[in-house]
Amino acid sequence: DVKVTQSSRYLVKRTGEKVFLECVQDMDHENMFWYRQDPGLGLRLIYFSYDVKMKEKGDIPEGYSVSREKKERFSLILESASTNQTSMYLCASSFLAADGYTFGSGTRLTVV
Amino acid sequence: GENVEQHPSTLSVQEGDSAVIKCTYSDSASNYFPWYKQELGKRPQLIIDIRSNVGEKKDQRIAVTLNKTAKHFSLHITETQPEDSAVYFCAALNQAGTALIFGKGTTLSVSS
Numbered sequence: 001d002v003k004v005t006q007s008s009r010y011l012v013k014r015t016g017e018k019v020f021l022e023c024v025q026d027m028d029h030e031n032m033f034w035y036r037q038d039p040g041l042g043l044r045l046i047y048f049s050y051d052v053k054m055k056e057k058g059d060i061p062e063g064y065s066v067s068r069e070k071k072e073r074f075s076l077i078l079e080s081a082s083t084n085q086t087s088m089y090l091c092a093s094s095f096l097a098a099d100g101y102t103f104g105s106g107t108r109l110t111v112v
Numbered sequence: 113g114e115n116v117e118q119h120p121s122t123l124s125v126q127e128g129d130s131a132v133i134k135c136t137y138s139d140s141a142s143n144y145f146p147w148y149k150q151e152l153g154k155r156p157q158l159i160i161d162i163r164s165n166v167g168e169k170k171d172q173r174i175a176v177t178l179n180k181t182a183k184h185f186s187l188h189i190t191e192t193q194p195e196d197s198a199v200y201f202c203a204a205l206n207q208a209g210t211a212l213i214f215g216k217g218t219t220l221s222v223s224s
Contacts, residue, residue, distance in 0.1 A: 031211075033212075040121075040216060041216060042118075042214045042216035043201060043214040045212075045214075056210060058211065059113065090155070097211060098143065098144035098205055100158040100161060101146075101156075101158065101212065103155040105154075105155050
């Protein structure tokens, strides 16, 4: 069973803090993705990566950056957290882009 | 970029009825269309997908149809059961074919 593990289930951070969300997959998948999920807005793509050290902007990259130093790990960084970044963050991985994604359990981030 | 519209946003049916959720997409080059089910408090999980070289695919009570000319695809659930209650998301590949763009979701409620 493919496992995508997100390090924190719930996180509370203060405005202006630098926040790291970690995601690890154990199936040697090439592709990894970060989405945020908000009620009524579905899943919106923040960043993705198709190889180590490679990254691509999604539809809503502003205020975020990512890091992929190892194939199994994809980190989402909020450079200076703001209240409008309060959301559920979902990491996913897949072998091919046109393939089923396996999602992590999500990190519910609250910025106060 | 790719845009995916999903309707309806909520759907209530009686147990045993059929449910249909429809999605339209904007990029005619898209060739992969998955559907995900997200139960309350859980991660999205792939339930069925279809590629552009077929018009229909079935898996027990679930089927997906694709109309490439009209750029729309639909999820059909027959003989609905209370455990089908969840949020359903459709998705299509972005223009570059590198990541999935999701619809906003449909909340399906099946009452017994």
